[in-house]
Amino acid sequence: MLPPRVVLGTAYYPEYLPRDVPDRVAIDLDLMVAAGITAIRAGESVWSTWEPRDGVFDLDWIRPVLDGAAARGIGVVLGTPTYAVPPWLQRAHPEIAAERRTGEPVPWGVRQEVDYHQAAFQFHAERVVRRIVERHRDHPAVIGYQVDNEPGLLLPHNESTFQAFVARLRKEYGDVGTLNEAWGLTYWSHRLSDWSELWRPDGNSTPSYHLAWRRFQAERTTDFIGWQADLVRELRRPEQFVTTCLAYDRAAVADVPLSATLDVAAGNLYVHVQEGLQRPPRPSRFEPGWIGRGVADLYLAADRVYGSRGEPFLITETNATSIGGSHLNQPPYDGQLRQLAWAMVSRGARMVQYWHWHSIHHGAETFWGGILGHGLEPGRVYDEIAAIGAEFAEAGASVTDLRPDVDVAIVWSTESDWALQFQPPLAHPGGVPDKSSYRTIVTAFHTGVLDAGLRPGVVPVEHLGNDPAALLSRYPALVVPALYIASDAVLELLVGYAQAGGHLVIGPRTGYADPEARARAEVAPGRLRSAAGVHYLEYENLLDPQPVTGLDGHATRWAERLIVDDAEVLASFEHPGGGSRPVVTTKAFGDGRVTVVATVPDASLARAVYSRVGSPIWNGLPESVTALSAVNPAGERLWFVHNWSGSPVSACVADRRLELGPRDVRVVREERA
Amino acid sequence: MLPPRVVLGTAYYPEYLPRDVPDRVAIDLDLMVAAGITAIRAGESVWSTWEPRDGVFDLDWIRPVLDGAAARGIGVVLGTPTYAVPPWLQRAHPEIAAERRTGEPVPWGVRQEVDYHQAAFQFHAERVVRRIVERHRDHPAVIGYQVDNEPGLLLPHNESTFQAFVARLRKEYGDVGTLNEAWGLTYWSHRLSDWSELWRPDGNSTPSYHLAWRRFQAERTTDFIGWQADLVRELRRPEQFVTTCLAYDRAAVADVPLSATLDVAAGNLYVHVQEGLQRPPRPSRFEPGWIGRGVADLYLAADRVYGSRGEPFLITETNATSIGGSHLNQPPYDGQLRQLAWAMVSRGARMVQYWHWHSIHHGAETFWGGILGHGLEPGRVYDEIAAIGAEFAEAGASVTDLRPDVDVAIVWSTESDWALQFQPPLAHPGGVPDKSSYRTIVTAFHTGVLDAGLRPGVVPVEHLGNDPAALLSRYPALVVPALYIASDAVLELLVGYAQAGGHLVIGPRTGYADPEARARAEVAPGRLRSAAGVHYLEYENLLDPQPVTGLDGHATRWAERLIVDDAEVLASFEHPGGGSRPVVTTKAFGDGRVTVVATVPDASLARAVYSRVGSPIWNGLPESVTALSAVNPAGERLWFVHNWSGSPVSACVADRRLELGPRDVRVVREERA
Amino acid sequence: MLPPRVVLGTAYYPEYLPRDVPDRVAIDLDLMVAAGITAIRAGESVWSTWEPRDGVFDLDWIRPVLDGAAARGIGVVLGTPTYAVPPWLQRAHPEIAAERRTGEPVPWGVRQEVDYHQAAFQFHAERVVRRIVERHRDHPAVIGYQVDNEPGLLLPHNESTFQAFVARLRKEYGDVGTLNEAWGLTYWSHRLSDWSELWRPDGNSTPSYHLAWRRFQAERTTDFIGWQADLVRELRRPEQFVTTCLAYDRAAVADVPLSATLDVAAGNLYVHVQEGLQRPPRPSRFEPGWIGRGVADLYLAADRVYGSRGEPFLITETNATSIGGSHLNQPPYDGQLRQLAWAMVSRGARMVQYWHWHSIHHGAETFWGGILGHGLEPGRVYDEIAAIGAEFAEAGASVTDLRPDVDVAIVWSTESDWALQFQPPLAHPGGVPDKSSYRTIVTAFHTGVLDAGLRPGVVPVEHLGNDPAALLSRYPALVVPALYIASDAVLELLVGYAQAGGHLVIGPRTGYADPEARARAEVAPGRLRSAAGVHYLEYENLLDPQPVTGLDGHATRWAERLIVDDAEVLASFEHPGGGSRPVVTTKAFGDGRVTVVATVPDASLARAVYSRVGSPIWNGLPESVTALSAVNPAGERLWFVHNWSGSPVSACVADRRLELGPRDVRVVREERA
Secondary structure, eight states: OOOSSOEEEEEOOGGGSOTTSOOOHHHHHHHHHHHTOOEEEESTTOHHHHOSBTTBOOOOTTHHHHHHHHHHTOEEEEEOOTTSOOHHHHHHOGGGBOEEETTEEOOSSSSOOBOTTOHHHHHHHHHHHHHHHHHHTTOTTEEEEEOSSSOOOOOOOOHHHHHHHHHHHHHHHSSHHHHHHHHTTTGGGOOOSSGGGOOOGGGOOOHHHHHHHHHHHHHHHHHHHHHHHHHHHHHSOTTOEEEOOBOTTOTTOOHHHHHHTSSSOEEEEOEEOGGGGOSSOOOOSBOSSSSEESHHHHHHHHHHHHHHHTSOEEEEEEBSSOOSSTTOOOOOOTTHHHHHHHHHHHTTEEEEEEBOSBOOSSSTTTTSOOSBOTTOOOOHHHHHHHHHHHHHHHHGGGGSSOEEOOSEEEEEOHHHHHHHHHSOSOEETBTEEOTTHHHHHHHHHHHHHHHTTOOEEEEEGGGSOSOHHHHHHHOSEEEEOSOOBOOHHHHHHHHHHHHTTOEEEEOTTTTOBOTTSOBOSSSBTGGGHHHHTEEEEEEEOOSSOEEEESSSSEEEEEEEEEEESSOEEEEEEEOTTSSEEEEEEEEEETTEEEEEEOEEEOHHHHHHHHHHHSOOSSTTOOTTEEEEEEEOTTSOEEEEEEEOSSSOEEEEETTEEEEEOTTEEEEEEOSOO | OOOSSOEEEEEOOGGGSOTTSOOOHHHHHHHHHHHTOOEEEESTTOHHHHOSBTTBOOOOTTHHHHHHHHHHTOEEEEEOOTTSOOHHHHHHOGGGBOEEETTEEOOSSSSOOBOTTOHHHHHHHHHHHHHHHHHHTTOTTEEEEEOSSSOOOOOOOOHHHHHHHHHHHHHHHSSHHHHHHHHTTTGGGOOOSSGGGOOOGGGOOOHHHHHHHHHHHHHHHHHHHHHHHHHHHHHSOTTOEEEOOBOTTOTTOOHHHHHHTSSSEEEEEOEEOGGGGOSSOOOOSBOSSSSEESHHHHHHHHHHHHHHHTSOEEEEEEBSSOOSSTTOOOOOOTTHHHHHHHHHHHTTEEEEEEBOSBOOSSSTTTTSOOSBOTTOOOOHHHHHHHHHHHHHHHHGGGGSSOEEOOSEEEEEOHHHHHHHHHSOSOEETBTEEOTTHHHHHHHHHHHHHHHTTOOEEEEEGGGSOSOHHHHHHHOSEEEEOSOOBOOHHHHHHHHHHHHTTOEEEEOTTTTOBOTTSOBOSSSBTGGGHHHHTEEEEEEEOOSSOEEEESSSSEEEEEEEEEEESSOEEEEEEEOTTSSEEEEEEEEEETTEEEEEEOEEEOHHHHHHHHHTTSOOSSTTOOTTEEEEEEEOTTSOEEEEEEEOSSSOEEEEETTEEEEEOTTEEEEEEOSOO | OOOSSOEEEEEOOGGGSOTTSOOOHHHHHHHHHHHTOOEEEESTTOHHHHOSBTTBOOOOTTHHHHHHHHHHTOEEEEEOOTTSOOHHHHHHOGGGBOEEETTEEOOSSSSOOBOTTOHHHHHHHHHHHHHHHHHHTTOTTEEEEEOSSSOOOOOOOOHHHHHHHHHHHHHHHSSHHHHHHHHTTTGGGOOOSSGGGOOOGGGOOOHHHHHHHHHHHHHHHHHHHHHHHHHHHHHSOTTOEEEOOBOTTOTTOOHHHHHHTSSSOEEEEOEEOGGGGOSSOOOOSBOSSSSEESHHHHHHHHHHHHHHHTSOEEEEEEBSSOOSSTTOOOOOOTTHHHHHHHHHHHTTEEEEEEBOSBOOSSSTTTTSOOSBOTTOOOOHHHHHHHHHHHHHHHHGGGGSSOEEOOSEEEEEOHHHHHHHHHSOSOEETBTEEOTTHHHHHHHHHHHHHHHTTOOEEEEEGGGSOSOHHHHHHHOSEEEEOSOOBOOHHHHHHHHHHHHTTOEEEEOTTTTOBOTTSOBOSSSBTGGGHHHHTEEEEEEEOOSSOEEEESSSSEEEEEEEEEEESSOEEEEEEEOTTSSEEEEEEEEEETTEEEEEEOEEEOHHHHHHHHHTTSOOSSTTOOTTEEEEEEEOTTSOEEEEEEEOSSSOEEEEETTEEEEEOTTEEEEEEOSOO
8 A cells, every 4th residue: 555665754734824824735745745755644633624613524625735745646644633622522522521530521722632432522533534534535645544643642530431441340350259359359458349349540559450441441542543443444445554643652552452453553753862862872861751762762662663563664753853842952963864764764664754844833832843944944854854755765665664683572561561650660769669660671671682783673472472483483582571461371482482492581570470460479480480590589679780790780770689590690799788699690491591680781781691692793883883684575685774973984784884974874785685 | 109218118017916925016116216117018918807707897906006107207008908818708708719720719728819800809809998998098107008919829710710811812803713813723623613612721732822811810910900009099198109019920910011000110029148149149059939049130120120110119028037938047148138228229119128027926927037036026137127227318319219220121021931931942951841941041141231240121021112212222232032922013123223223132032933922934033034144943952051162151051053144153152963053143233233142141151242242331340249320310320339248349339449348238429420 | 465575476468368379377377486476467457358248247257367376376466457448338438538638539449548537437447346356356366456557647628527627626715716816817817707717728828727737637546546446445355455556657646645545555667778777877868758767767766656655565567578669679688677676675665566477469569578478488588587586585574575774865746747847947959848857857866866875765745744853863864856836834844854953955946836836926945045045036047067166067957046145155157148156055054954956967966966965875886886775674774786787896785795797686684784
């Protein structure tokens, strides 16, 4: 459905321009053509324009855009506007407002204030979606659809949603006795005698309940997107695709099941640029959040989108320039947009779409910069994007539908993230819970792969499969950091993977809890113990980084007190309370190996661990350079070589000597793949 | 209406004393006379004493105070008690409680909990004000009235207030289509089809809405104060004045229109003393807030009161000793009260009134210190105030009704402050929005004037007038930092001012948005571009201060990426992403000059910029000394020379050599004005 | 009622174990016996197990535990389950949920969500308590009862509770005029004309109101515990004791009156271990809170439990290993559990009971570690507790019912803590109120006792008595830091104490307010002035520590501006605003002495002050060693010598040379007591 080249795109909202600005559609589309932009996203946020009053539709305002696009060979991804309900609907049906806490509806005035499963919303959403798609599906410009936008922002507490949760539990557990047992409700007198007694989530302190609630909410989001996708599929032309655009950090999103309802995975990928993209990295100046911090985060984010369906994907939004609120203004340095674009392509991106064409002159996102700024004149950002457009055009199909090469795959577990948000193992200084514990731990392990000169990948736990040999054929090494929520089956698969010849790296907290978020009543790491050759009864937070011996680097923030059964100790630290404590061990197991990293490694330690896991693929490259590879459908291996520093460097990759300028990127075809 | 000398005053609340303290009215008034205190404020916070039950009045409790004051020649400013409603009224009319958010009334128990426009409040407020004024207007002690007290604390969200907001919009915009366009409501599906669909402010994310809401709320405060002032004017003797006391940081205050309803402007001016008043200044140890931080802030605050009506004014409250909550205890160093008093007089203060006579023994402000402490014995603070009283008496009319000399005037825009509170351009470390962005930027520019040895002033944008020549005659140089909300007319006036010969200094963000808080759809700085000789398409936050070349100092926190059309570059910095960036430019324009400062200058850079704007008037003075001047009605120029350090210094001002002790101040008459 | 030896105990909840874990009661109890554990607490948190449905009881589930315990000579403290109401009761009687603010009930899902005085709760609580006690009182294993658990978490704002508060005030003050006067309600128009006009606590800003509200809430908790204790007493066998377990930091707890309703005082005592127990101490890495920070805090906490009734006591909960939330994981270093156990015994602990036997596999406290971890296998922690058990067994009666020797007693005032939470005198950097001001000040004075080599004690103000000579016979020196709320009688007692020969040390804020939380209308320190020989009119916060002369150390955070009447100045500092300021003075008074410390002393200054108060008892000991003593009922004096460092030391105590290992403790009987 997508053209045989990487699509350069942008969201385009001419309807937002102040009326006193002369019509610019032709000017804008011409500028896009000149920049090599081949697709636009349109129409997804203006329900009140599509349907200004209940049942009164104005479907043709978008025709000039569609016609202009078609005339220039620009494809249009038509959005459904369900993420921003019109004022008339809010007013007529106040009950559709999501309640953030029971009885506390989100006040109107932003967007995404809705509980998707309210009947009045569903009725109107279906109607407007049908009208829009029916009217425009046959327009030659329309290449696909985006349903809704960044769904899953809220965890609605509305009565009907809560009752659906109870019904869901009832279906799963059958009777309250089973639930009492599964969730451990004897504790603190929480045993239910009837389903009607289940407390609401507002005051919940039970981890099992929380995990069930998060799963339920993510299912609701998946159901909603799946329902819309089916609706659109009913109407679309067959060559048109259906997707959404996912913000992966949304509270109510499980990307794997959600993406399964789409034709292609699509993610929004924003990163802190400027010094944030420097390598070697320095500590970020920004709090963790939805904006990626550093080059490794960029690859992690892109690989998560790849991982959602295990195949090439769309980047539906990414930085053109400054992103976020009015107080965040970090336009990229020269060259960084090129670096980002090629980095995404290298992970399998079929589309790189900027949000958005021009900065908006009003509204919440006034200072989220577009390719054109408020002055609507092309400048430095436009020029750099045009250069990308030219490169994409030149590269053509050869860089399309890539499959990244992976030396070391990180296992991602959304459920573990949820569980550790509720019960974080790490603390900020002073003893404040660190709700980003999961991401912090995963990031430490993921970044280390790159630091060790290896090619990282991400595999969601849902896609591990159940065949150790198959898994081994995909990944020579597998890292499972903080896989707190793990079924017996998954743990056994991991053991089987090592036995079959894989190198399994086990990070902290892995396998500690069961799928009900209960700590397992067995000596940790339980089912992994004999393969690992270590066990532990105790664990602790490290207030200071502890230098290790045996390998370079430090143990930080967490240490399990390993007792070695039959593993080799690779690294230990001197405990402040006395005694030497192993924190990295390894054991040959079956045809493979199990390495345990019982701490959050700092960059040096992570690098040292991975230098035991694989031979660096870019040994000898300057520190500022990364070289990742991917294979295209023709079987050619392409190397993407980035110089993340502000100084020129030379690097030898795939037997080629490359001269890279400041913040440069080069794509090189390997002679013999 | 005021006596021909600066009034030294204090708020006096003998009614607060515990009943077991023997009557002190005579003792207190005698102590006041001995200290040169010539006026007191009384009665404004005790509605439940004036009217203990609905319709039952006790109006004569204050007679001993009035009689005692009259007997001693002390004037009384009688307060109306509307800012603190009595319990019986709260209980009978709970609907008068302001709602901080829709449906969330402020709980009773403090004061200023009321939505002024509730009918039950208005009825009772009018009745009690009439009774008090009618009863006491003829008392010879009464020289004036203070209506209400620090109005505008809250932004009431009550239903009737919200409906008044809708009605106000309806009147202004006529139909929703016009509003949709003016506010850009196509964005995120916010277009209204009917007035009844307007969302409430609770969830609002639209900047135009926010600005309209703030304007509306400030108008409500102005209406309320104007209504009370008119009520009192109906009853007062003609020689009595009517004022209020303004806290300038209140959320619902626009000082210029509000002060227009009064006979004289009046402000409450609190500053951090001790090391906070040192010069050269060091970074404040306190968060920004309603307490001024540093000498420059003191002048800024006083000049804002002057600016409210463009004429001499009252300081209705100021530090006697420690101010604020129980945890803030910073009594002034010896000499600092004198320094503050003369500083205020130098800016045109007609009254310096301390809050309050004695510390209170109970209630929220127990640790807000009085001239006398809880022990009710005169001490160091009393003695220093008595010294001020003696000096005021000696100076007499010569220091009364002064008009400050201004070398460089800062343009103040309350609307820009509101808009940048909602969309702050600056961030705190870590990426947290800095809601004080407007004040931070203005303060950087204002402080620099003093640092450069020039005489600063403040002119509210409402008082710029519309005649460039007239404006030039008032101010040789005009600084417009962060004038984000600016009409075309104001921008044209500024251009005209430069053309006519003024030196216009343009700070960051100036002219970026229109009066609807929309970013202008034109290349910045829009209408100022050709006069400035520069333009920009991009801007950014600076995470670190950047040293500039060309001038001393650093660019901090913000930089517009200036592209020079035909200006001279005065200062540039090396951008961390490469390249040299101009941040200060200047251009001769017409008979004047336009200087652009596209950053938040640090103290050195601001000083360096201003050294290009004017010749220092106190060149050669010790760093700890300021010398500001003002002209009295007799046309004499007085110099106010402060030594803000703890060491004695000599200084030569107005051809006089002065020996200044530690934390000293001297007033010198210039021989030939 | 307790056996003639220190009881080693643990809370035991086999009912929490997942059902798939094979029955462990026999295994667990055997392990306990092997560890010397002689008592367990059981059954207190599982009302929904005792009474799964309204009126349907299942009282025998605990029989295997009781029988197994009896068979092994383990005593059982049977808990009443009223702190965790079952879901059926929550649902049937939603009105029993405590309202944190008026109209905002605490959502269900944790425990302790109840307003104890709701009739529906009281009815059901009484019924279940009666059933449990009646069924099991005759079981030979049951040695006593714990009623409820850590009561007083919340300050319920429910209507009936608020009306009870009004009724309480009405009873105390008789008429509103008296209340208006007592609370100073003239201020800000708060005068009531009728009881019905009293504002609710939600918006209160009146300190007198706040103090009355806190007193009332604490009385409610005392009433509730007293009611339950009486109920159990009605039913128990005479040799069984009744207690509760107190968390001393609960908002609605006054430990002295509450403990008077019990047979024995019982407290939960948690401390930060690891480096937190090092001496010499370093600054804590954790925020202040319910977990003690440092060795001195440990003694302060234990002495507060002793102080509650002025006699030996139970420690009903203490760290076995990591405590608190999932993010706090600090298992003790080797030896620290022994150190803690003996430290508690040295202060009079009759029982040391660990919370809890095994870590729980689900629920809010999953990571609050037990003696056994989730793996349910004995390990390092179990082994160390078993060593303690062996030592307790060996020591037998000789270490039971100890009365600590006290050189310097700190006076504790819960009411002052409440008042200074509402009006904190100290600020955090930046000017943020420090709500821990009371504890901070008391801690500074208390820690200093230990640092000076003296034996500290704590005496609650309620137990000072009214006889100066008797008080002197108990304590040679008495320290009253931050005794902000003080009656005339107490102040006179303190003066009498010094006159009689005691050494009275007066800290900052002492005697400043009266029992209505009103600042006294007299020159501070009022009734203490002539005994102290100093007075002050001013006070201030110190932004930086100020080095003093005369004694070692610094004045920090606060200084009263002492004016010396007839005292000797021991220490002064140079004020940043000029001049030398006395901060420590002393005066011989009667047969004793009064020392004033008008600041928060740092560790050095506190030590220096106390070196003037008494001769060190452990002069010459290594810095890491403490030596405290107590006398047993046989009149023997025992010395408890701790080495709080990780290195071995020798120390000479009570004429014995002791070799102490790392983190060691030794108990030595003094030859001639």
